[in-house]
Amino acid sequence: MGIISSSIARKVAMALSGLFLVLFLGQHFTINLTSTFSPETFNEFSHFMGTNFLVQAILQPVLIFGVIFHFVMGFILEARNRSARKVSYVSYKGNTNSSWVSRNMIYTGIVVLAFLGLHFYDFWFPEIAYKYIEANPSDATRYYGELVEKFHSPVRTGLYVLSFVFLALHLYHGFASSFQSVGFNNKYARGLKKFAKVYAIVIPAGFIFIALFHHFNH
């Protein structure tokens, strides 16, 4: 862990864990999107992800580690950054030289973290209980129904929509910024950063569409 003791190493670790989570988000979105046009395809994908040994025993723990690492490192960085300026300015005009999202990653990140708590409570914990604690028999057709049932509640749907807005804000700075952190800043990086900005809006907007689709269609 020696390398993590330097500021640049922490930046790079934050960027790489963020990029990993962004990749996962794209995969999650692709599977969820199938629920809006083919319940059977959604069930097939979900059953595969929920029963495949590689996904369950290796990718899932790696993903959970990635999430925990990313937010723990975020809090460590925030603590160090606050200690780097113990006396605040009386007048500080951040908007004149930087964007709101770039200065408030900790707050958008905390909202996303709180959302993950709700999301785990809604889907992950019941799934783990169903398979590994209650040891229910395998049912390849249950996933679509479980998904739709969650979006009956307007409160839950509203919380999901709000969380995805904050996710978009977090990604809008974080995704593009990660290329700079790993030292990638050339003519190709400029195109990649534009793609990252589009991704940061399109993917959360797509998740919002899925939540609203199931709320208003069932």
Next chain:
Amino acid sequence: MKLTLKIWRQENANAKGKMVTYPIDGIEDDMSFLEMLDVLNEELIAKGDDPVEFDHDCREGICGACSLQINGEPHGPDRLVTTCQLHMRKFKDGDTIVIEPFRATAFPVIKDLIVDRSSFDRIQHAGGYISVNTSGNTIDANSIPVNKHDADDSFAAATCIGCGACVAACKNASAMLFTSAKVSQYALLPQGQVEAVERVENMVRQMDLEGFGNCTNTGACEIECPKGISLENIARMNREYLSATAKG
């Protein structure tokens, strides 16, 4: 021009500071910001009060001595200028101007608006140089071919005057722009590549030891830098650091 100045006053490094309000009149558009403070200090001295201490030297925008957080921005509202090159025509009659020292744990206040920026010197000492045998065997620098693009980028990085505006502007008080400019100006030249690994490792280590924050790529440093030092330098330093770590 009549103005209201709200200035940070602090007796010494250990004293508790506070904002003090000073009305001032007779300020002309063509005065520099520091000349305006000179006028204030003459009035204070005439009244028997302590003048406001602030850093300055060349007053030509090239030495990096002047600082000041003016109305929430380092070196004030203008772009690509130091405080000494900021003119009062940028303000309006009746304005209130808030003047504070650059704030960072690594830039402790010495008195009033003067902060100790020797942490920058120590980062420079840690690796911002090349070791050349000057005992009669020096090779003429012009005999070593350098790619024009690299030479331009190196020169642009070398224009950093070490004023500390990047730290002052950064919400994290990070010194990455300064350190990366000093790393880049050597990393881009053949003369600097001999000690490239040690340089970036030692300068980053010193930067961290001084207590500066982490860069979160807000870009505020680049916008507020009076010399327009580019964020590309930070990406280059990150690459240099990763490369150095890989080489062990």
